[in-house]
Amino acid sequence: MGLSMGRPRRQIVLENPQLEEAYRAVKQGISRRRTLIVIGNCWVDYEGRASSKLEPGERIVLFKSDGSALIHRPRDYAPVNWQPPGSIFRTRLDRGTLVMRVYRRREHEVLEVAFDRIALVAVLDLVDTGEFHLYASEEDMKQAILLQPSLLEEGFRPVAAEKPVEPGFIDILGVDGDNVLTVVEIKRKAADKNAVLQLKKYLDIFKVDSDRPVRGILVAPELARGAQKMLATLGLEFKALSPQKCSEVLKQKRGRRLTEFLG
Amino acid sequence: MGLSMGRPRRQIVLENPQLEEAYRAVKQGISRRRTLIVIGNCWVDYEGRASSKLEPGERIVLFKSDGSALIHRPRDYAPVNWQPPGSIFRTRLDRGTLVMRVYRRREHEVLEVAFDRIALVAVLDLVDTGEFHLYASEEDMKQAILLQPSLLEEGFRPVAAEKPVEPGFIDILGVDGDNVLTVVEIKRKAADKNAVLQLKKYLDIFKVDSDRPVRGILVAPELARGAQKMLATLGLEFKALSPQKCSEVLKQKRGRRLTEFLG
Numbered sequence A, B: 001m002g003l004s005m006g007r008p009r010r011q012i013v014l015e016n017p018q019l020e021e022a023y024r025a026v027k028q029g030i031s032r033r034r035t036l037i038v039i040g041n042c043w044v045d046y047e048g049r050a051s052s053k054l055e056p057g058e059r060i061v062l063f064k065s066d067g068s069a070l071i072h073r074p075r076d077y078a079p080v081n082w083q084p085p086g087s088i089f090r091t092r093l094d095r096g097t098l099v100m101r102v103y104r105r106r107e108h109e110v111l112e113v114a115f116d117r118i119a120l121v122a123v124l125d126l127v128d129t130g131e132f133h134l135y136a137s138e139e140d141m142k143q144a145i146l147l148q149p150s151l152l153e154e155g156f157r158p159v160a161a162e163k164p165v166e167p168g169f170i171d172i173l174g175v176d177g178d179n180v181l182t183v184v185e186i187k188r189k190a191a192d193k194n195a196v197l198q199l200k201k202y203l204d205i206f207k208v209d210s211d212r213p214v215r216g217i218l219v220a221p222e223l224a225r226g227a228q229k230m231l232a233t234l235g236l237e238f239k240a241l242s243p244q245k246c247s248e249v250l251k252q253k254r255g256r257r258l259t260e261f262l263g
Helices: A019-031 A136-145 A193-209 A227-234 A243-254 B018-030 B138-147 B193-209 B227-234 B243-254
Strands: A014-015 A035-047 A049-061 A067-073 A081-083 A090-093 A097-104 A109-124 A133-136 A157-165 A168-174 A181-186 A214-220 A235-242 B012-017 B035-047 B051-063 B070-073 B081-083 B087-094 B097-104 B109-124 B132-135 B157-165 B168-175 B180-188 B214-220 B237-238
Touching: A014 A019, A019 A090, A019 A097, A019 A109, A049 A109, A049 A214, A081 A109, A081 A157, A109 B109, A133 A243, A136 A157, A136 A168, A136 A181, A136 A243, A168 A193, A181 A193, A193 A214, A193 A227, A214 A227, A227 A235, A227 B087, B012 B018, B018 B035, B018 B087, B018 B097, B018 B109, B051 B097, B051 B109, B081 B109, B132 B243, B138 B157, B138 B168, B138 B180, B138 B243, B168 B193, B180 B193, B193 B214, B193 B227, B214 B227, B227 B237
Parallel strands: A181 A214, A214 A235, B180 B214, B214 B237
Antiparallel strands: A014 A109, A035 A049, A035 A109, A049 A067, A049 B132, A067 A081, A090 A097, A097 A109, A133 B051, A157 A168, A168 A181, B012 B109, B035 B051, B035 B109, B051 B070, B070 B081, B087 B097, B097 B109, B157 B168, B168 B180
16 A cells, blocks of 8 residues: 555555566556556666667666656666656566566667566655755856856956966956956855955955955855954955855756756 | 575565664665665755755655665656765654765765655665676767778768758768768668668769769668668768777777766
8 A cells, every 4th residue: 555645545566576466567557657666687778879788687677657767776876778758668578577668769769678587566656746946056156146247246247267376266256347356255155264264365366466456255145153253354245145046047047957967 | 585596685675664664674774785765755955066955745765885876756867866976874763754864074965865754665685797888879970980080991081070961961071082072971770771862862962063073981880681782873882880889989089988877
């Protein structure tokens, strides 16, 4: 029986089943568009845009209800083979093996997994409506400011990003509305005293090199304890900016997800 | 009991377990570096280079023995959250939830999954030594020839790839050792009569445009029935080249895997 939730649901779990028994469960699961997991000794052939052959071994194979499929070895985070949503699943018993066929007709793509021993079959009825929120990295925050410099302040113009300087890398170097050189250091969490000292070090490079005034702005969602006083003492500034805000700007400007697993 | 193979192995499968029971199995699995699957209603927090929050829903979570972890929703082929190999797993019972903590200390990265209901726990002892062979796509074959033109013939120099011409796209356009314009059409499987006609069409474009002689070379691992005769009749040539060979060249030249799931 399934999880004790609102609607009645069923799951089938077979441990070390005979191939015939596994076949019946899998076939039913496919026809009901359930999520399937088949674990066992298998080999895999793929023929499509490229082709591949995976020799026998024990793997975890996921068949999702949207028609995507993944073959996972006991190691590595990337699947060894996979098919995108929209694939069609078929199963058959064939000369002492349970064969799972995953194909996309239009793309002439076929992935076949043949199991000769099965350790576990699970036919699942999963409900997942939870939202996923992704907030930006420091790199994303930098990109957001480069794409929309007014996030820092009106009139700001970046002239360089990750400029290599002696004590490390400056996140963004630019000039403000009055043409004053401005060094920007970005933190995605509350900026502490170390962040202030880091910014100070970058600033000193330019103060030594020229008589021009230089501004230093620490960008972060907030300041940690003690950082405000140190900033004021050193004549540096703070600009509150959250990773969330940067995520929104990037989404808007780029029109796509910030981080895509498939790169 | 596990699969009936050479060495004695054990797997633990718990259907709809109490959290305490699941906790004991998971804890043992982690200490023995087993592959774990936990399926149930959960929520996820990630804090590292970026941060993310996944609201409650039913998911499949894989914890591999190399320290990689993947959280899969019932849809999409990409995991919603993941951690690379080398992560450390910890588990605890916390206010009515089973918490799985996946972290990398040096990178200040933490992924936490909290389950309040568990549908299935599997502690697996998988053995997978099978080799994976990946053979090149047509695009890979093209890249291999561009990187090492002698794969086609000595003296060949590519001048364009995927040149947009009227009836489609030419794979490679180049000149041979005698400066004769050469059109190359690539197939990753046995090239049939359609492939020959396709090459002929591309060739005709250049024959109309100039009085220069033009060579047409069909590159494929082999020719399908009837294609050889048609090639000869039309004055075209064949060069045998396998996707495997191209894979090797690319590996050598690029020093990395041809296709990487993470792009």
